[in-house]
Amino acid sequence: MELFKIKHDIPFMRYGKVTTAISLVTFILAVLALVFRGLNLGIDFTGGMLIEVSYSQPANIEAIRTALEKQEMSEVAVQNFGTSKEVLIRLPLKEGVKGPQLSEQVLSSLKAQDASATLRRVEFVGPQVGQELYESGVLALLLVAFGIMAYLSLRFAWRFSVAAIIANMHDIVIILGMFAFFQWEFTLSVLAGILAILGYSVNESVVVFDRVRENFRKMRRASVTEVIDNAITATMSRTVITHSMTQLMVLAMFFLGGEALHNFALALTIGIVFGIYSSVLVACPVALALGVSRADLLLPEKGQPVDNRP
Amino acid sequence: MRNSFPLWKNLLILAVLALAVIYALPNLFGEDPSVQLSPSRGAKLDQTTVEKVEKLLGDAGLKPKSVELADKRLLIRYAQTDNQIKAADALQTGMGDNYVVALNLAPATPDWLRALGAKPMYLGLDLRGGVHFLMQVDTDAALTQAEERYAEDIRSLLRESKVRYQSVDRDGKAVVVKFADLATLGQAKDIIKREVRGLALDIQDTVIRGTLTEPEQREIRRLAVAQNITTLRNRVNELGVAEPLIQQQGEDRIVVQLPGVQDTARAKEILGATATLEFRLVDTEHPTPTEESKTPIGSRLYKDRNGRPLLLQRKIIVTGDQIVDSSSGLEQQSGSAAVFVTLNGPGSRKMADVSRENIGKPMAVVYIENKAETKEVDGQKVTTHRKVEEVINVATIRDRLGKRFQISGLDSTEEARNLALLLRAGALAAPVDIVEERTIGPSMGKENIERGVSSNGYGFVAIAIFMIVYYRVFGLFSILALGSNVLLLVATLSVMQATLTLPGLAGIALTVGMAIDANVLINERIREELRLGISPQLAIYAGYERAFATILDSNVTTFVAGVALFMLGSGPVRGFAAVLCIGILTSIFSAVVVSRALVNLTYGQRRKLTQLAI
Numbered sequence: 001m002e003l004f005k006i007k008h009d010i011p012f013m014r015y016g017k018v019t020t021a022i023s024l025v026t027f028i029l030a031v032l033a034l035v036f037r038g039l040n041l042g043i044d045f046t047g048g049m050l051i052e053v054s055y056s057q058p059a060n061i062e063a064i065r066t067a068l069e070k071q072e073m074s075e076v077a078v079q080n081f082g083t084s085k086e087v088l089i090r091l092p093l094k095e096g097v098k099g100p101q102l103s104e105q106v107l108s109s110l111k112a113q114d115a116s117a118t119l120r121r122v123e124f125v126g127p128q129v130g131q132e133l134y135e136s137g138v139l140a141l142l143l144v145a146f147g148i149m150a151y152l153s154l155r156f157a158w159r160f161s162v163a164a165i166i167a168n169m170h171d172i173v174i175i176l177g178m179f180a181f182f183q184w185e186f187t188l189s190v191l192a193g194i195l196a197i198l199g200y201s202v203n204e205s206v207v208v209f210d211r212v213r214e215n216f217r218k219m220r221r222a223s224v225t226e227v228i229d230n231a232i233t234a235t236m237s238r239t240v241i242t243h244s245m246t247q248l249m250v251l252a253m254f255f256l257g258g259e260a261l262h263n264f265a266l267a268l269t270i271g272i273v274f275g276i277y278s279s280v281l282v283a284c285p286v287a288l289a290l291g292v293s294r295a296d297l298l299l300p301e302k303g304q305p306v307d308n309r310p
Numbered sequence: 311m312r313n314s315f316p317l318w319k320n321l322l323i324l325a326v327l328a329l330a331v332i333y334a335l336p337n338l339f340g341e342d343p344s345v346q347l348s349p350s351r352g353a354k355l356d357q358t359t360v361e362k363v364e365k366l367l368g369d370a371g372l373k374p375k376s377v378e379l380a381d382k383r384l385l386i387r388y389a390q391t392d393n394q395i396k397a398a399d400a401l402q403t404g405m406g407d408n409y410v411v412a413l414n415l416a417p418a419t420p421d422w423l424r425a426l427g428a429k430p431m432y433l434g435l436d437l438r439g440g441v442h443f444l445m446q447v448d449t450d451a452a453l454t455q456a457e458e459r460y461a462e463d464i465r466s467l468l469r470e471s472k473v474r475y476q477s478v479d480r481d482g483k484a485v486v487v488k489f490a491d492l493a494t495l496g497q498a499k500d501i502i503k504r505e506v507r508g509l510a511l512d513i514q515d516t517v518i519r520g521t522l523t524e525p526e527q528r529e530i531r532r533l534a535v536a537q538n539i540t541t542l543r544n545r546v547n548e549l550g551v552a553e554p555l556i557q558q559q560g561e562d563r564i565v566v567q568l569p570g571v572q573d574t575a576r577a578k579e580i581l582g583a584t585a586t587l588e589f590r591l592v593d594t595e596h597p598t599p600t601e602e603s604k605t606p607i608g609s610r611l612y613k614d615r616n617g618r619p620l621l622l623q624r625k626i627i628v629t630g631d632q633i634v635d636s637s638s639g640l641e642q643q644s645g646s647a648a649v650f651v652t653l654n655g656p657g658s659r660k661m662a663d664v665s666r667e668n669i670g671k672p673m674a675v676v677y678i679e680n681k682a683e684t685k686e687v688d689g690q691k692v693t694t695h696r697k698v699e700e701v702i703n704v705a706t707i708r709d710r711l712g713k714r715f716q717i718s719g720l721d722s723t724e725e726a727r728n729l730a731l732l733l734r735a736g737a738l739a740a741p742v743d744i745v746e747e748r749t750i751g752p753s754m755g756k757e758n759i760e761r762g763v764s765s766n767g768y769g770f771v772a773i774a775i776f777m778i779v780y781y782r783v784f785g786l787f788s789i790l791a792l793g794s795n796v797l798l799l800v801a802t803l804s805v806m807q808a809t810l811t812l813p814g815l816a817g818i819a820l821t822v823g824m825a826i827d828a829n830v831l832i833n834e835r836i837r838e839e840l841r842l843g844i845s846p847q848l849a850i851y852a853g854y855e856r857a858f859a860t861i862l863d864s865n866v867t868t869f870v871a872g873v874a875l876f877m878l879g880s881g882p883v884r885g886f887a888a889v890l891c892i893g894i895l896t897s898i899f900s901a902v903v904v905s906r907a908l909v910n911l912t913y914g915q916r917r918k919l920t921q922l923a924i
Contacts, residue, residue, distance in 0.1 A: 001780050002837070052754075103747065104575050120754045122574065126745035129444065133880065140878035147870040155863060192813055192879070192886045196820060199871030199890070203827070203864040210860045238827075238834040241780070245773050245830070246823030252769030253819055258761035260436070260812050268820070 004237035009229045016285035023282050027170055030177020037180045042187035045134045047127030049091040051106055056116035058084040067113050071105055082259055086120070093127060137191050144195055145169070148202050156209055157296040159287055164205040167283035171201045171274045178270055189264040197271030200246075204239070204279035209287075211235050216294045224293060228284050239276055247272050313850050313914035315907055323907050326899075327794060333801040336423055336430040341415040342375065343394035346552045347384040347401060348410050355384060366404040372397045385416055408615070413570070414552030431804050434811030434885070435748070437762075439755035440569035441577050444746035445542075447562045451741055452534035453483075453527060459634060460509060460520065461485045462655035467505055473498045485509065485520040492516060531562065538742055539564055545581055564742070574749050587630035591664070592672040592704060593621040612676060614701040622674050622701070627664045632657030638726035641718050647726035648718040658713035665711040675703040675717065762815035769819055770796075773826060781833050783912070783923035788829035791905035795825050798896035803889070813882035814889045821893025827864070828901030832857040837924055846919045854906055861898060869894045 012019075043050050053059075061078050064087060068076045081088035091102065103122050110117045145165055152161035175194055179186050211231035219227055250272065254265035315323075347363065349355045360379055363386065367374055374397065375387040386401075388394040394413060402411045415438075417430045435442050457480050464487060465478045475498065476488040487502075489495040495516050502511065502518065508529075509520035522530070539556055542564060546554045555567040571577050593609040598621045605611045605621065612620045634652045641648040653661055665673075678699045705717050750758075773792070777785035799818060803810065836853030844852065872894065875887035913919055 001782075003780075054753075103749075118751065118753075119572065119749065120751040122747060122749040124744075124747040126446075129745050136878055136880065137883075140875055140883070143878055144871045144874040147874045148867055151867055151870050155866075188882050189813055189816070189886075192816075192875075192883045195871065195875050195879075195883065196886070196890065199868035200820075200824065202867045202871070203824070206864040206867055207827075207831070207860055210863055214856075234838065235834075238830050241834075242827040242830045245776065245826040246820070248772045248776070249766075249769035249819050249823035252765040252772065253816060256761060256765035256768060257816070258758060258765075260758060261762065261765070261816055264813070264816055 002237075004240070006233055006236065009226070009233040010236075011225075012229050012232050012280060013225045013285065013288060015281075016288065019281035020285050023170060023278070026174060026177075030174045030180075033177045033181040034173075037183065039176065039180050039186045040183040041134075042185045042190075043090070043123060043125050043130070044188040045130045045137075045186070047125050047130040048093055049102055049106075049125075050121075050123045051089045051091075051103060052081060052086065052120040052122075053089070053107075053110055053117050054086045054120050055114060055118075056085070059087045060114075061087065063113060064089070064110065067109050068106065071109055133188065137188075140191075140195060141172070141198070144198050148198070152202075152206070152209075156213065157292070159290040159292045159296060160205075160209050163283045163287035163290060163292075164202050164209070164279075166286050167205055167278040168198060168201050170278050170282050171197060171271055174274050175267055175270045179267070184263055184266065187263060189260070190267045193264045193267035194271070197268065197275065201271060201275035201279065204243075204275050205283045207235055207238070208232060208279055208284065212284075212287075212292075224288065227294075228288060232280050232284065239280070243272050243276050312917075313847055313910045315910050315914075320907055320911070323903060327797070327904070330794070330797045330801040332423065332426060333428045333805050334797050336417060336419040336428045337800060337804060339418045339420065339430070342387040342389070342418045343391045344385055344387040344414050344416040345394055345398045345401060346412045346414040346416075347386065347405065348382060348412070348547070349408060355379070355382060360384065363401065363405070366400060367397055370396070370400045372400060385414070387416060387418075410547060410550045412550035412552045415570075429804060429807060431800070431810040432807055433759070434809045434814070435567055435569060435755070436750050436812045437755050437759045437810065437815075438569055439572065439750050439752035440567065441571045441574055442568075442746070442748040443566045443577075443581070443744050444559070445538075445564045445566065445742040446745045447535050447538050447564060448741045448743065449531040449534050449562045452530050453522065454480075456522065456526075456530045457483070457485055459654050460506065460522075464502060464506060464520075466655040466659060467501060468498055471497075471501050473501065481519075483521055484512075487518040487520070489516045489518075535562055535564065542566060542581060542742075563745070570752075572749070572751060574747065578744070587633065588676045588678065589627040589629075589661070590622040590625070590674050590676060591627065591668060592674050593623050594671060596621060612674070612699060612701050614704075620674065620701050620704070622676070627673070628653060628657045628661050632660075636730045638723065638730040640723075641716065644718075646718060647723040648716045649726050649730045650714065650716050652714050655713075661711050661715070665707050665709070665715075669707055669709065672704050672706050674701045675705075676700065677702045758812050759815075762812055766815065766819045766822070770822060773822070777826070777829075781924055784833050784836070784909070787905045787908045787912075788826070788833065788901075790908060791829060791900045792822060792825055794904045795893070795897045795900035796822060798900060799889070799893050802892050802896065806892075808888060809885065811882060811885045813886040817886045817889030817893065821890060821897060824868070825893065825897030825901060828857070828861045828897060829905060831860055832901065832905070833924060836922070840922065840924070846913070846922045849922070850909060850913060854902070858902060861902065865894050865898055 059080070061080065065076065065078050068078070068089070075092050077088075077090040079088050080086065089106065091106070093102075103124055107117075107119060107122075145168065148168070149161045149165050152164055172194060175197065178184075179190065184190075208231055211234055212228055215222070215227045215231050219230065222230070247269065250265050250268045253261045254269065257265060347355075347359075349359075357379070360377055363384060364377060367386070372388075372393055374393075375389055376385075378385045378387070386397060388397065398411050398413055401409070405411070419428065419430060461478050461480055464485060465475075468475050468478075468487075474490065474494055476490055478485065478487050480486070487498065489498060495513070495518065499511070499513065499518065502509075502520070506520070508523055508526035510523045512519045512521070535558055539558060543556050546556060546566065546568065551568045551571055553569060555565065555569075557565045559565045566581065568577055593606070596606045596609065598619055599605055599611065600619065602611055608624050609621050610624055612622050614620055632654050634654050636649055636651045638647065638649050640646065676699055703717060770792075774789045777788050779785070781788060796818070799821065803814075808814070832853055835857045836849050839849035839852045840846065869891060872887050872891040876884055876891060879887055913922065
C-alpha cells in the first residue's frame, strides 16, 4: 500500500510568504494569550495544596465546601474529578499554617463528615520549591535549545541551526499559547512534554535538512528553491507516517492513560501537529530567507576559504 | 550484490536479544506478599534468628513460601496476603522490641533469574502508593548553635586560663569578646588563636570579633544535614517501612519516601519524634531491687536492653543536647571498640566535676525516646505518647573526663558504631520543615500503572496493524524491531535498577512512537530506490545506508535534548528524560541492526530477487 505517489515536486517555497504570514499571526496570537491570560500554573509551580478524595457514593460538593469553610479555609476550590464520586480540592497556602498540618485538618474534617472518604492523593508544594521548579524549568528549556543549536551548527551550517531553532521555538510558544488561551493546567508533566517536543520537532527539521544537503550534491543545476521543494516532497510520506504513528501512541495515552497523563498527551499532540507544519513551512522558508546556498553544505574544495559567512 | 551479515554479527544480535529477554523477564513475575524483619538497636540477625523465626511461624501454622536472609534483613515470603498479615502479627509478638516487622511486597523473581542478577524495575511512589516528603533543613539554625557553642567554649577557655574578660556574647553572626584593657586582650588572643579553630578573628581596640570561617560554615551545614539524615533513618527504621528512601537533595534538603505508607499523620509523628540521651551514675551503694516501689530515694530503676534491672542515680550528669559530636573507633591501648564523645562547654565542666569524684565507678548511658503510637479503639484513632527509657551502655570511669572522652567496654565495633550513631541522632540536629508532601493512595497507584501499561499496549497494537498493512513484510520487520526496542529498553532500565514512574511510562510510549521514525525512514528510502528502478538487493543496501545518516543526525539532536533535560530536570522531568535517552540508543540499535538482520536473513541470500514485499 502506498498513500503518497507524488509525481512532481510540490512548490512549497512558492507559498513561503503565505505560510510565514500564517505562522507569524498564530505566533503573535499565542504570545498575546500568554501575556493577557497567562499560564494556569499547577501547584507544582505555584505552591499550594491539592487533595483528591473518593467516596463510596456521589459526593456532596456543597457539604464539603461548607465543612471546609467552617475550618476557616477560604478560597477553597472543590470540584468533581473524573467521576461524581471523586473530588478534587485545591487550597492556597495559609499564612502560619504549615502544609502538612493543613492536609490533616482537611482530611479529618472530610472523614468526620463522611466516613467513606478515602484519600487518593495529596500534593503539597511549598511556594519556594515551586519557584525553584519554575526557574529550573525555564533554564532547562534554554539549555536544551542551546544544545540543539550547537549540534546543528556543527553538523550543518549556522543558517540551518537558526532556522531550526526558530521553527522549534515557534512550536513551543504555540503550545504554551494554547495552554494559556484555554487555561489548561500547566503542570510539571506538561513541561516534560514540551521539552520532549523540543527534541522531537527538531528531529523533524533535521530529516528535511538532511535531504536538502543530499539534494545539493545531487541536483547540480537546480535552484535553491527547487532543491528545498524536492527535499520536502521526497520526505513527505515519511513525515506523515512517522507523525501519525507517534500521534497514535500519544492518543492512546490521551484517552486511556488516565487523568495523570492527560495534559502531557495534550501538549504532545499540539506539538506533533505544529512540529510537522513548522519543520516544513517555517524552518525551510526561514533558512531560505537567511540565504542558504549550496556553498553552505558542500565540503569546501581545497584552496578555498572555509568561512563564507558575511 | 547480496545483503548478508557475517555469522558472528547475527550471533551477536541473537546474544544481545537473549540477554535482553533474561533481564526484562523479572518484570513479568509480579510480587509476593512478604514480611520483612530487620534488627534494631544492635540486635543480631543470623542463622539462629532464622531458625527462631521458622519455629515461631511453624508453631502458628503459618509455613512461609521461603525465608531469606539478606542484607541485614529477613524476608519471609507468602502466597497470600492474609497469611502475610497473620505472620507479621505473630512475629511482632514473638520476636520482641529489638526487631522491626514490616509488611513488604518482594519481587517474585524466580531463583535462577535472581542468581543471574536479574531484577525488576523499581516502581516509583506514583505507581505503588506511599508518602513522599521533601524536608528543608534549617542550616542557619545549626550555624547559630555553633556560634553559641563557640561563645561557650571561649568563656570556659578564658576562665580556665584565668584571663579576665568583660563579656562573651553573640552579636549577629559573630562571637564578640570584650576586655577591659589591651594587655588582657593580648593574652586572650594568643590562647584563643591556639585553642579555637574555625573562627576568623578580627581585633578592634579591646574587642575581639570571631566569625565562622567559610570552610567551617560549609562543614557545619554539611554535618547538620548528614546528622538529620541519620536521625530520620533511625526513625523510619522504627516505623517498619519496607524499603524506605532517605536521600539528600541539593545542599540542605532531604527526601524521605515511604512506599506503602498511607497514614501521613503517623509518618509525620514518627519522623518528628524526639530522642535524647542521659549520662547517669550507677547507684552502687544499694542492692538492685526487683520492684519499682522498693527503689531508694535518689535513685531510679531502669532496664537495660536485655531487660535486666539496673539502679541509677536520679541526678543527671549530662543530657544528649550537650553532645556536640560522637564517633566510633578503636581504643588506643587495648584496641577494643570505643565511642568518642565531644561535649559542649557546660556539659564538659559538669562531666569533669562528676568524673573526678567518681573514678572507678560505673556510669550508664540512657536512651530516651518519645514514641507516638496510634491505635484504633472502638473505631476511633487514639494517639498515645509513650516514653521509652533504656540503658544502652554501662562503663567504668577510669579517669577524669573532659570535653572529649571515650566510652569503652563495648562488645564489638558494630555496637560502637550503633552507639555513636544513637548519640549523634539523640543530639539536637538542625530543625526540619516539610516543604513538599505527596501522598498517593494504593488504589490510585494501581490504577496509574494499569492505565499507563494498557495505553502503551493499545498504542503499540495500533501501530503494528498500520505498519504491517502499509509496508507488508518490511512492516512486520519494523514491528519486530520495535518490539525488540521495547525489550531492550525495559531490560536496560531493569539492569540499571531505574525507578519507573508514570512519566517514565509515558517516556516509553513516546520512544516507541519516535523509534518508528527510523523504521519509516528506512522503508521509505527503500521504496524510493525501487521507484528509481534499482534492483531489490541494491535498494535494500542503499536504503539502509542512506537512511542511517539521517537517523543518526535526528536522534543525536533528540539525545542532546534528553541529556540536557536529565541534567536540569527534577522529579518527573528527570525520569522521563532518562527513559528518552536510553530509548534513543536502543531504538538506533533495533532499527538499524535488528531489522537489517531480519531483512538480510529473509532476502539477502536470494540470487534472483525481483520483487520486495514493501
